[in-house]
Amino acid sequence: MxxxxxxxxxxxxxxxxxxxxxxxxxxxxxxxxxxxxxxxxxxxxxxxxxxxxxxxxxxxxxxxxxxxxxxxxxxxxxxxxxxxxxxxxxxxxxxxxxxxxxxxxxxxxxxxxxxxISEDFYIHNEDFYQVDLFKDYYVSPSLLSTLKTNNKVLNIVGSIYAKENSLNNCLLLNTNKQVIEALNGNIFLVKGNIIKTPPTLDGCLKGVMRTQIINIIEALPEYELLEDSISPFELQKADEIFITNVMVGIQPISKYRKKVFIKEVSKMLLQRLNVKIRLG
Incomplete structure (x- = not known):
């Protein structure tokens, strides 16, 4: 109904x-x-x-x-x-x-x-998850690109590209060739004790789960959060990359091109997210 x-x-x-x-x-x-x-x-x-x-x-x-x-x-x-x-x-x-x-x-x-849906809380996904860049079309960074509108042609074509190339997802670039998000969520990059996510000024979606994860990270003294542009060159230097959205919570990325990533920070953050939900 x-x-x-x-x-x-x-x-x-x-x-x-x-x-x-x-x-x-x-x-x-x-x-x-x-x-x-x-x-x-x-x-x-x-x-x-x-x-x-x-x-x-x-x-x-x-x-x-x-x-x-x-x-x-x-x-x-x-x-x-x-x-x-x-x-x-x-x-x-x-x-x-x-x-x-x-x-x-x-x-x-x-x-x-x-x-x-079957899951009451968020589950850490240990399955293999491979991504690559989608470079056929680019996102124009503006206030409109941060909205969840019905204009999702780029995401649809990108999802078809991912399927045709046996990928689980693709990362999108803006017209300045900066990595801004995945096809279905925001991205976070971990290098040492720095956790980085693109700013909305770069054109990424102003995600609700992005906000939740940022709030959790900012409360952790052992990590520093940066909202800063991410270049494609940084992806292969990262220790860990994960995608966030409200339905899956956190989706860790296993592989980008030849680089294989760990999944430790994403697992820790997901546990804290579930605790936050339980506590209301």
Whole structure:
């Protein structure tokens, strides 16, 4: 069952062919994890969504409070018998239809869809995980590239490239040839006691899990966090590289080209992340 503007629908929604999220990618979305029925990191998701809507010049409805949207997600989970288990929520906001490139309204509608997942907490993945650079197309570093919009063609083509080349993932470059993120998450590079992640000014997604991991690292006196540009040459010099997103938590990278990485810091950070979740 799907939630469309507060109404639970028995069937999946059939969108109009004039829906602006479909015709122009004029939509934003948040992918949110629940653990045993509890929504994780909702405050971070909410404020990112509100900031993104302002950047997209969407009209934020008066009832779009944190409490209202949280209640709508719980209502959707309950309607799908997922209120006590772990699930994946996709919360999409699209500008209402009308107009061509110039919309006739900035009013919005929302869709909430959910599906069950098996893991209540984050699991450290020891499986082999190989990546390489995706250099066919580049991300233009700007405020728009930090948003989770429906414009994900580069990620789709990059994912196809990864599959065709038997890779688990690819790392993306911006137009300045700096490494900014993976196809499905932010990246962190470990060298000695320095943990480095690209700044959002370089064009990486302003990830919710990125924020959680940064907060954990900053509380560790034995490590120094740097938000600084990463060149491709640094990848093979790193001790460890990992990817973060809200669904997998932390995904350690095993191999980039000829370099094989350890997975010690990612394992430690994942343990601390799970403790943080348990403590609420």
């Amino acid at each position: 799907t939630n469309f503007n507060g109404t639970i629908l028995e069937e999946n929604i059939i969108l109009s062919t004039q829906n602006r999220g479909y015709t122009y990618g004029d939509a934003l979305f948040e992918t949110i994890k629940t653990s045993c029925g509890e929504i994780l990191f909702w405050e971070d998701h909410y404020f990112r969504l509100m900031a993104s809507m302002r950047i997209m010049r969407m009209e934020i409805p008066m009832n779009f409070t944190m409490e209202f949207l949280e209640a709508e997600m719980y209502k959707t989970l309950e309607a799908n018998d997922l209120s006590k288990v772990s699930a994946r929520i996709k919360f999409t906001v699209h500008r209402n239809e009308g107009g061509l490139y110039t919309p006739i309204t900035n009013d919005v509608s929302y869709v909430i869809s959910v599906n069950s």
